[in-house]
Amino acid sequence: MSEPTAVPDQNAPSGTLEGDLVRRARRGEMAAYDELVRRYQERIYATIYHMTANHEDANDLTQESFIKAYSALKSFKGGSSFYTWLYRIAVNKTINFLKQRRNKHHLSLDDLDFNAEHDPDLVSLISEKTPHREVNLSELQKKLNEALMKLSESHRTVVVLHDVQGVSHDEIAAIVGCNIGTVRSRLFYARQQLQGYLADYIKT
Amino acid sequence: MSETPDDFDDLKRLLKLKQHEVPPPGYFNRLAGDVVSRIQAGESGGRRSLLERIDTQWPRLAALLRIFEAKPGLIGGLATSLCVLLLAAVALVDRADQATDSPLAALPTAQGVSAGQDLASAVQLAPADDSGITVSTNPVSSLQPAATLFGSPESPLFQPAAFTPAGQ
Numbered sequence: 001m002s003e004p005t006a007v008p009d010q011n012a013p014s015g016t017l018e019g020d021l022v023r024r025a026r027r028g029e030m031a032a033y034d035e036l037v038r039r040y041q042e043r044i045y046a047t048i049y050h051m052t053a054n055h056e057d058a059n060d061l062t063q064e065s066f067i068k069a070y071s072a073l074k075s076f077k078g079g080s081s082f083y084t085w086l087y088r089i090a091v092n093k094t095i096n097f098l099k100q101r102r103n104k105h106h107l108s109l110d111d112l113d114f115n116a117e118h119d120p121d122l123v124s125l126i127s128e129k130t131p132h133r134e135v136n137l138s139e140l141q142k143k144l145n146e147a148l149m150k151l152s153e154s155h156r157t158v159v160v161l162h163d164v165q166g167v168s169h170d171e172i173a174a175i176v177g178c179n180i181g182t183v184r185s186r187l188f189y190a191r192q193q194l195q196g197y198l199a200d201y202i203k204t
Numbered sequence: 205m206s207e208t209p210d211d212f213d214d215l216k217r218l219l220k221l222k223q224h225e226v227p228p229p230g231y232f233n234r235l236a237g238d239v240v241s242r243i244q245a246g247e248s249g250g251r252r253s254l255l256e257r258i259d260t261q262w263p264r265l266a267a268l269l270r271i272f273e274a275k276p277g278l279i280g281g282l283a284t285s286l287c288v289l290l291l292a293a294v295a296l297v298d299r300a301d302q303a304t305d306s307p308l309a310a311l312p313t314a315q316g317v318s319a320g321q322d323l324a325s326a327v328q329l330a331p332a333d334d335s336g337i338t339v340s341t342n343p344v345s346s347l348q349p350a351a352t353l354f355g356s357p358e359s360p361l362f363q364p365a366a367f368t369p370a371g372q
Contacts, residue, residue, distance in 0.1 A: 030240055037236040045235070050222055059227075059235075066239040067246065109225065116224035121217040141221055163215075164222045191212045194219075202214040 022082050026073045037066050040083060043165065044090045050160040051094050051153070053145040054108040061097060065090040080174055087175045091161075095153045105149045112137055125202075140201060147197035155190035162187055 018039075024032035044065060049058035069089050076085055116122060116137055148156055157176060161167040162183075167175070172183045195202060272279050 030244065033243070034236050034240050037239050038232075041232055041235050045227065045232075049225070049227070055227060059231075062235065063239050063242060067243055070239075070243050110227050112221070112224045113226045116221065119220060119224065121220050122224075125214065125217050137221070140218070141225070144218060144221055159219075160222075163219045191215055195212065195215050198215065198218060202218060 018082050019078070022073070022076065022078075025070070026076075033070055036082070040086055041066075044086065047087070047160060047165055048090055048094050049110065050148070050164050051091075051156055052098065053149055054106060055110055056108055057097070061090070061094055065093050068093065084171060084174050087167075087171075088177070091157055091175055095157065098153050107142065107145055107149075109141060109145060112141060143198065143201060147194050150197055151190055151193055155186050155193065158183055158186040159190040159194065163191075 018036075021032045021036050021039075025036060041062065045058055045062045048061045048065070049055065052058050052061070065086070069086050072089070076082065122137070148160070151159065154176070158172060161172045161175065162169070169180050169183050169187075173180045176183065
C-alpha cells in the first residue's frame with residue numbers, strides 16, 4: 001500500500017506537516033493521531049453541531065467520525081487532503097444519522113459566546129426590533145436553528161459548510177461528492193428556503 | 205439562479221450568529237483525549253472479545269492459555285516434551301519396521317503356538333493346524349490348504365451332538 005502524500009492544505013494550521021502526522025498515525029502512533037484530532041476537532045464538531053443542532057449528538061458523532069477515520073486510515077490514499085477526507089467521513093456519518101432520526105429533532109443548543117451581542121452585523125440586524133438584545137439573540141438563535149432543521153440534509157450541509165463554516169464551493173464539492181454546479185444550486189435553494197422561514201427576522 | 209450580492213445579505217449576517225455558538229468550556233480540551241481513549245479501548249476490546257470467544261467455546265483451551273499466560277516457562281517445557289515424544293515415537297516405529305522386514309523367518313511353528321505365547325503374534329502368524337483351519341490373516345500363511353471353512357469332519361473339533369429330552 002502506498003503511503004499518503006502530503007497534499008498542501010491551506011486550512012491546515014502551521015507546525016508539523018499533515019502528511020507526516022498521517023504517516024505516523026498509520027503506523028499506530030497515537031500521539032500523532034491525537035495531534036490530528038486537536039488540529040481539526042473544532043471544525044468537525046462545529047459542522048456536525050450546526051447540522052444536528054444538538055450538542056450531545058454532535059459530541060457522539062464527532063468522536064465516532066474521528067474513530068472511524070482512524071480505523072480507515074490505511075485506506076486513505078492521499079488523493080485529497082486529510083482534512084477533506086475527514087470532513088467527508090463526518091458529513092456522511094451525520095447525514096446517515098439524521099436520515100435515521102428524520103422528524104425527531106431535539107434542539108440542545110450551545111451557548112452564545114460573549115462576542116455575539118457585540119457583533120456589529122447582529123447588532124444592526126436586531127437593534128431596531130427590541131432593546132432586550134440578549135433575550136432576542138437567544139430567541140433568534142432558536143428560530144435560526146429551527147429553520148435550518150427544516151431544510152433537507154443535503155441543503156443544510158451545503159449552507160452550513162459555506163455560509164457558516166466558510167468552506168469554498170470546490171471543497172464542498174469534494175466533501176459532498178458532487179460537482180460545483182450542484183453545490184451552487186443547492187446553496188441558492190437553501191438560502192431561499194431559509195429566507196422564507198426567517199422572514200420575520202430579516203429586514204427585506 | 206442569478207444571485208446578486210445583496211439577495212441574501214441579511215440572511216448571511218443572521219447566519220453569523222451560528223459562529224458564536226460554543227460548546228461548554230473545556231470541551232475541546234477533553235475531546236482529543238476521549239477519542240484516543242475510545243480508540244485504545246476498542247483495540248483492547250477486540251483482543252478481549254477473542255479471548256472471551258475461546259473461553260465460551262473451548263473452556264479447557266482458555267484455561268490452558270491462562271496457565272501459559274501466568275507461567276510462560278511452561279510453554280517451553282511442553283514444547284520440549286512434545287519433541288521428545290515425537291522422537292521416541294519415530295524410533296519405535298523404526299524398530300518395529302526392522303522386526304517385520306522378513307515375516308517368514310519369524311514364523312513360529314505350530315508347536316510354538318502355546319498358551320503363553322503372545323496372542324497377537326499367534327493370531328497373525330499361526331499356519332494351518334492339523335485340521336486344516338487357517339487362522340492367520342497373513343497372506344503367506346493363508347495360502348495353506350484348508351479342507352472346509354470349519355475344518356474336516358474328522359477333526360476332533362467336531363463332536364456329535366446328543367440330545368436327550370428330559371424325563372426319558
